[in-house]
Amino acid sequence: MKHLLAYILFLVTVTTFAQDKKEEKQTLQAQSYVAEANDLAVNDAFIEAEMEYRKALSLKPTQVAGAYNLGHQYFKKGNFEEALFRHQQAVKNATSKEEKHRAYHNIGNILMEEKKCKEAVEAYKSALRNNPSDDETRYNYAVAKECAVNQKNDEPQEEDNEGDNNKDKEENKDENQKENNEKEQEDQGEDDKKEGDQDKDKDGEPKDEKENEQKEGDQKNEQKQPQPGQLSPQQIKNLLEAMNNQEQKVQEKINAQKVKGAKLQTEKDW
Structure with a gap:
């Protein structure tokens, strides 16, 4: 049992040592990338420097130097959004x-x-x-x-x-509303004018009045014209005159007969 525990402890130690060695190697490699990026940045090779900084952060995301220096390069280029993100990353780590x-x-x-x-x-x-x-x-x-x-x-x-x-x-809204109201009034006036023009004839006279006068004239004409089976005033007048003439002729005839039939009055014999 003791040998088993010792063996397990040995494996843990070896694994931890190996992990530490690997992490140390990654740290050294990341530092190497940062150093290379710094040299490139000094020579104004921004694109190449950015690539090296990103390699360092990909290998060791918690490395403060890589995030800080990359953020500083973004700041110099005016990329403030990316610069802020990288410096916040540096603060966090x-x-x-x-x-x-x-x-x-x-x-x-x-x-x-x-x-x-x-x-x-x-x-x-x-x-x-x-x-x-x-x-x-x-x-x-x-x-x-x-x-x-x-x-x-x-x-x-x-x-x-x-x-x-x-x-x-x-x-502006009130002014536009005022203009719209004025336009509506003008449009209404135009419509009324058109309606008025439609009610007038070509001589400019109101159609309604002319139509009323025509109707009144027609009514008068209708009154003057005799209805079927009725005599017109002229016919009645002519008839009366004819009757008067006839009556006069009859009276004259009667009178003539009276004169003709009357006895001759002579002087009375005494």
Whole structure:
């Protein structure tokens, strides 16, 4: 039993030693990649340097130097998003205060470039917690604080501008509504005019009045015209005159007969 335990302990020791050797080898290899990348960066060979830094981080992701130096190269090229990511990676894996101080300091610089002054103040604070004696960090911290105050003071002005923009929008909206109403009134006037023109004839006279006059004339004509089976006033007049003439002729005839039949009155014989 003792021999078995001793054998197991031996295997564990050998395995741990082998793992340590492998990790040490990877660390050395990663450091070699970083050193090569640093030389390339000094000679402004950014693409080649970036490849070597990435090799180092692929082999040893927790290596602070690789992430920090790569982030610094991105910062110099103006790629602030990637630079911020790499320095945050360096802060996460940092094991000493100095490493954290330098990474936080650079994070503050990146945020200042992006006009994020309030966030930069917090980054410089973290850097000073790890190294309170760094004059450059203290100076940058003061500048970031002033920048944050100025940005805060500018916020109400931005709100006022927004209010002015909203006011302008409302005025434009009212003006557009007024124009639409005027256009609708003009369109309605045109429609009324068209309807009025339709109610007039070619001489400009209202059709309705002319039609009414025509109807009244027709009614009068209808009144003047005799209905079937009735005599017109002229016919009645002619008939009356004919009757009067006939009656006169009859009267004259009667009178003539009376004269003809009357006895001649002579003087009385005495």
